[in-house]
Amino acid sequence: MEKGKVLIAEDDIFSFGVFKNYLVQSGYQAKNVKNGREALNALKSETYDVVVLDLELPSINGMDLANRIRTEVFPHPALILTMSRERKKIERQALDQGINQVIFKPIDLRQLYNAVLNGIKKTSSEPTTASPLFPIKKNTSITPPFPTVVIAASTGGPQVLEKFLKCTKLPLKAPIIIVLHGADWSLEYWAEYMDGELDVKFHLAKEGMKLEPGEVYLAPGDKHLIINENYSLSLDDGPKECFVKPSANPLFRTAASTFGGFCVGIVFTGLGDDGAAGSIKIAESGGSVIVQDPATAPAPFMPKATIGKVPRCDINSLENIGNLLPSKIELLANQLKLRK
Numbered sequence: 302m303e304k305g306k307v308l309i310a311e312d313d314i315f316s317f318g319v320f321k322n323y324l325v326q327s328g329y330q331a332k333n334v335k336n337g338r339e340a341l342n343a344l345k346s347e348t349y350d351v352v353v354l355d356l357e358l359p360s361i362n363g364m365d366l367a368n369r370i371r372t373e374v375f376p377h378p379a380l381i382l383t384m385s386r387e388r389k390k391i392e393r394q395a396l397d398q399g400i401n402q403v404i405f406k407p408i409d410l411r412q413l414y415n416a417v418l419n420g421i422k423k424t425s426s427e428p429t430t431a432s433p434l435f436p437i438k439k440n441t442s443i444t445p446p447f448p449t450v451v452i453a454a455s456t457g458g459p460q461v462l463e464k465f466l467k468c469t470k471l472p473l474k475a476p477i478i479i480v481l482h483g484a485d486w487s488l489e490y491w492a493e494y495m496d497g498e499l500d501v502k503f504h505l506a507k508e509g510m511k512l513e514p515g516e517v518y519l520a521p522g523d524k525h526l527i528i529n530e531n532y533s534l535s536l537d538d539g540p541k542e543c544f545v546k547p548s549a550n551p552l553f554r555t556a557a558s559t560f561g562g563f564c565v566g567i568v569f570t571g572l573g574d575d576g577a578a579g580s581i582k583i584a585e586s587g588g589s590v591i592v593q594d595p596a597t598a599p600a601p602f603m604p605k606a607t608i609g610k611v612p613r614c615d616i617n618s619l620e621n622i623g624n625l626l627p628s629k630i631e632l633l634a635n636q637l638k639l640r641k
Contacts, residue, residue, distance in 0.1 A: 305421040306347070307331045310340035310354040310366065311383070317353075320410055324417070337361025344374045351420035353413065356384035356391065364395065371399045371574060371602055379420030383408060396544050399573040399602070443561030443586075444640050446532065447514045448475040448633035450626070451556045451564065453549030453579070455482040455571025457599025459491055461619055462569065463498065468623035472501045472515030474634040475565075478526065478534075478556070480549040482571065485522030492519045510534045520547040528555040543575040553579025562587030563633050567622065569593045571603030577610040589629070590614040591622055 307324055311317040312335045324331040334340045336359040340352065352370065356363040367380050379401045384391065386405045395403055401423065402416045450473065454462055458481045466477075481488060492505035495517070502516045510518070512532045520526035524536040525547050542548035549568075553576060556564045566583040568576040570593060580590045590611045595601030597618050608614060617625070 304328045305330070305350040305417075307417055307421075308340060308343055308349040308352045308378070309333045310335075310337065310352060310358055310363075312336065312355070312359055320353075320408075320413060323410065323414070327414075329417075335359070337363070337366040340366060341369060341373070344370060344378070348376070349378045350424045351379045351381065351417050353381045353383065353417070356382060356388060364391070367395070367400055368572075368602060371606060376424070377574065377606075379423050381413070381416050381420060383413075399544070443559070443563070444637065445560045445563055447512075447637065448563040448565065448630050449512070449528075449556055449560045450475050450477045450567065450630070451549070451552050451583075452477065452479045452567045452569065453553070453571065453576030453603065454479065454569040455545075455573070455575065455600065455603060457570040458482070461593070461599065463495065465569070465619045465623050466495070466499060466517070468620050470627045471499065473627060473630045474514050475630045476512040476514055477517045478506075478512070478520075478528070478552060479518065480520045480526060480547045480552050480575075482545050482547070482575070483522060488519060488522045495519075506534050506536070508534070508536050520552065522547070525551040527551050528559045530559060532559065543573050543578075545573070545575055549576040550579035554582045557582040557586040557588060560586075560588065563637060564588035565591065565626070565629065565633075567591045567593075568603055568607040569619065570598035570600045572600050573602060574606030576603055577606040580607045580611045580614065584611050584613065591626075592616050593622065594618050 307329055309317050309321055314333060321331040321333050334343055338360040354363045354366055363382055382395050382400045382403050383406060392403045401420055404413055404416060489505055492503055496503035504518045505521055506518045506526050523546055525539055527535050527537050529535055542550045553566050564583050566580050584590050592604045592607050592614045594616050595604040598604050
């Protein structure tokens with residue numbers, strides 16, 4: 302019985318051929334390709350659990366290939382990037398862009414083998430993509446006091462979010478809760494700036510803060526932001542998700558479980574795939590998922606990843622999202638009134 306499928310994209314066929322044979326002898330299915338284009342073609346014709354790719358691949362280099370895999374290949378395989386130690390300064394960039402692990406040459410085959418095993422475990426434990434063939438059941442048992450809007454953004458996010466909030470007719474009959482990837486000091490500064498720019502209260506979220514319709518909350522740096530059952534906020538110091546903290550996924554998951562069909566999740570610009578897994582939970586709970594049109598995003602990878610995970614999401618420009626959101630929230634608020 303095969304334990305998993307591994308694609309090795311490396312033009313050094315001899316040394317990585319040895320690794321391929323080792324995997325096959327250990328019960329895995331493995332295939333070698335010599336350049337980035339062959340790798341992409343292989344991934345579009347077959348599903349692999351793990352891709353081992355070299356930074357300096359011919360035709361499509363490793364970083365560009367990783368970005369294309371994250372936006373064109375679903376479900377996502379785990380990605381292991383190999384590079385010479387002289388290129389170590391690229392490691393942080395690689396991890397930020399969705400690479401699962403970086404291994405430096407000369408390759409330690411045992412380290413590489415363990416990385417492959419971890420990658421296979423990761424992909425086997427991830428939720429599957431929502432299927433457009435089966436309707437998502439709305440959770441009608443959840444009746445929160447108000448609807449909510451949760452937002453994910455990363456690269457290019459401050460400018461996109463400012464434009465979105467200024468073209469949205471505020472206040473809404475719902476709180477807006479934002480995860481924006483960034484350092485502590487930059488998020489604190491941006492929260493102060495936006496509080497002065499908008500006619501509604503813009504908070505840097507704190508432990509125990511109660512959600513109020515019409516107000517905006519921003520996750521602070523280096524803590525995940527979650528929603529409690531009593532509609533208050535908590536800061537969580539758990540491990541990074543999607544290689545970032547704060548990650549939108551914990552916020553989206555807890556919003557889905559607390560607000561059910563009265564939750565609207567929005568994914569704006571960003572690298573990587575943060576927000577995609579959380580958007581599945583919102584959709585499964587009967588909530589709405591809205592995604593910025595990747596063609597209009599400074600970094601299209603987060604929107605594309607969410608589109609791949611949630612086929613029924615609404616794709617639109619940020620201006621249209623801002624224009625349409627108030628009426629959507631008004632409708633949800635009226636539905637809640639009828640239930641009381």
